[in-house]
Amino acid sequence: MDNTGKSVAFRGGGFAPQSRRWVGVLVFVALILFVEWGTRAGWISALSLPRPTDVLDTFRQLYDSGLLFKHLLPSLSRLFVGALFGASIGIAVGIMIGLFSYVRSGLVPLVAAIFPIPKIALLPLFVIWFGIGEGSKYALIAFGTFTPTVVATYGAVDNVDRTLIRMGQSFGLSWWSIVRKIVLPGAMPGILSGLRISLAIAIILLVAAEMLGAEYGIGAYILEAGSLYDLERLFAGVVILSLLGVLISALIGMLERRLLGWRT
C-alpha cells in the first residue's frame, strides 16, 4: 500500500478549558514572590506597597493578640445574617417573579430601578431606619445581596425546560409539586451561580456596613488602617476579605458538586 501521503493536520484542540488546580496557587505565589523581591531590592518603594512578609507579620500579631477573632467574629455574623436574609428573600421574590405575571410586571421594573443604586449611599438611611447598631449593617448587606439574587433567580426560573413543566401538568401533578419538584431543582444551577455573585457583593458591602458605628470588624479594621495609611494592616485586612471570598466560592463549589451532579 502507498503510504506516502501527508497526514492530516490536527485542528480540533482548544476551547475546552479544564480546571488545573495548582496553576491558581502558582499565580498567587509568583505574584507575592515578585512583590517581596521588588520591595527588598528597593525598586518598589515601601510607600507604594507593603512587603508581604511584613503583612504576614502583622497578621501574626493580630492573631497572637487575639484581636483577629474579635474582628472576625462580628464581621462573620453580619455577613451571615445579612446575606441569609438578602439571599433567601431574593430567591423567594425571584421565584414569584418567574411564576406570576402580575408579580413580574410589578416588580421587574422596581428591581431594575433598585439594582444600580450604590447601596453604600443608603447607609445613612438605614442608620435612621434600623439604628446605628447591628440592624443597619444587616440591612445594608441584605439589601445589597437581594437585588442580584432576584435577577439571577427569575432568569433561572425562566430557563427551566418548559417541556418538563408540561410533563408535570400532563401527569396531573399539583401546582405546588411542580414548583417544588420541577421548577426549583431546574432553576438551581442559575440560582447557585447567582449566589456566587451576591455573596461576593455581600463581602464588598461588609466594609461599607462597618463604616459607621462599628468598633470591631474586618471592615472597621481596614478603614481604621486606611485612615492612618498603615499599609501593612490595610493589606492584612484585605487579605482576610480575599480569603473569605475564596472560602465562600469554594463552599458554593462544594454545594454545586453535591446538588448538580446530574448535569451533563
Place this chain on the structure above:
Amino acid sequence: MDIRLDGIGHSYDEFEVMRDITLDIPSGRIVCIVGPSGCGKSTLLRFIGGLEKPKSGRVLQLGDPPKGCLNPLTYIFQDFALLPWRSVSGNISLVLEDHGINGAAAKIIIDDVLARTKLTDFAKALPKQLSGGMKQRVAIARALAVNPAVMLMDEPLSALDSQTRELLMDDLVELWTRQPFTAVYVTHNLAEAVRLGHKVVVLSRRPGKIREIVDIEKPLAKREFGDADLDRAQKHLWQLMRDEARAADAELLHG
C-alpha cells in the same frame, strides 16, 4: 374508556390549523395519526390530553376510566421529558407521589413497570447515563406506572436511531400483546404507523382535515419487519400523503 373527538377545529389568531375533525378512539386499540408537517398532529394530541383547548368542537370521554387508573390520559413525549436530577426510579415515583403512593406501595409499582420495560438493572441510574432508547423506555415505564386508560404518544421514537426504533417497536408490541392498551400514536413515519396502528388516520395539510382512515386488520403480534401486507398498506398511505406533503413543504411558514 373510549375517546370521541367531535368536530374539533382550531386556529391560532387568524391562522387555521385544523378543521372539523371527528374521530373515535376505541378502547384497547392503537390509533395512529399521520400527516404532513405542520398539519396539527401535536396540537390535536394536546387537545385530547387537555393541555390546550380547541376553539370549536369537543373531546369526550365515553365511560369511566378503569379502576386503579391514576392518570387516565397520559403522554409519552418525543424528547422523553425525564427530570435529569432524578434517577430512573425517582422519575417514576414522581408521578406516584402526588397520589399519595410512597414507600413500599410505590416500590411494588416501580419494580413492576421497570420489569415490564426491562429496566430493572437501571433503577438507580441518572438519565444522563442512559442511551436515547433507554430514556424512552423509562418514559414508557413512567406512563405505565399511572395505569393510563389512554396513552398519548407524540412521535415517541423520532429522536432515536432506526435500529433502536425497531427494538422499541417490538417492545411496544410485546407490551400491548400482554396487556392491550389504548393509544393515540402521532408519527410521520409510515412504517411505524403500519406496524403499530389498528387504525391509521391520514390528515391533510393545514388546515388539517381527516383525509382517510385506513384499518389494518392483521394482529399486531403477527406483523413483521418487511411484511408484504404492511408494505402495501404503507404504499397506499404514502400515495395518500405524497401530494399533501409536497404542497405542505412548499408552503411558506405562517404565509
